[in-house]
Amino acid sequence: RKEVEQDPGPFNVPEGATVAFNCTYSNSASQSFFWYRQDCRKEPKLLMSVYSSGNEDGRFTAQLNRASQYISLLIRDSKLSDSATYLCVVNSDAGNMLTFGGGTRLMVKP
C-alpha cells in the first residue's frame, strides 16, 4: 500500500463547478498535511496547509479526518486557471521529510 494515495483523475469539470479531491495516508503518526499544486513541467507550489480544524482560503477548503486518515480539498467556482495537478503531501517525520501522493489532475473546461 502506498503511503499517500490519491485518485489520479483526470477530473474534467466545467467552469464554475465545485470539485473535491480526497487523499488517504497510511502513517497514523503523520503530523502535517499539505496540498500542493503543480502545473505542467513546473515545480510544486504550496496551495495550503491542512489543519485539524479544517481551513479555508478563498475558494479552497481543506479538511483533515485523522480517525479515517484522509484529507480533502474542495474547490468552489472552478476557474480555467485551476487546471493543474494537485498533490497531497504528508509530513510523517519531524525531520520534515515530505511524502507525496501521486497527484490528482484537474482540467477545468469553458
Add this chain to the structure above:
Amino acid sequence: GAVVSQHPSRVICKSGTSVKIECRSLDFQATTMFWYRQFPKKSLMLMATSNEGSKATYEQGVEKDKFLINHASLTLSTLTVTSAHPEDSSFYICSAREVAGGPWRDTQYFGPGTRLTVL
C-alpha cells in the same frame, strides 16, 4: 514566500558525462535541503536529504556514488549526476526547509526544477 533557485533550468548532455545542479535558498538559511526526481506523469520521489556540514542521507535504491550531494553552505546544495545515462533523464527538483519554530511547523519551498536530458 521564500525563494529557492536552481541552476541550470535545463541541461542536455552526452552519456557518460557528469552534470552538476545547484540549489540555492535566496532569502533564508536552510540547514536541510531535499532532492527529488520526477518522471513524466509521476509524482515526486525523494532521492536524498542534504544536511549542511554533514553527509547526505539517501533513500533506498538511490546510489550515493552516482548522485553526489554537497551541502557546502547554509544557502547552497549541489547534486552531481555522475556518468549520466539516458535513464537518468528526468526532472530534478530541490527544496529547502525554512525553520519556523519547530520541525512540524517548518515549510519547504521548492526550486523551479532542472530538466536533464541525457543523449
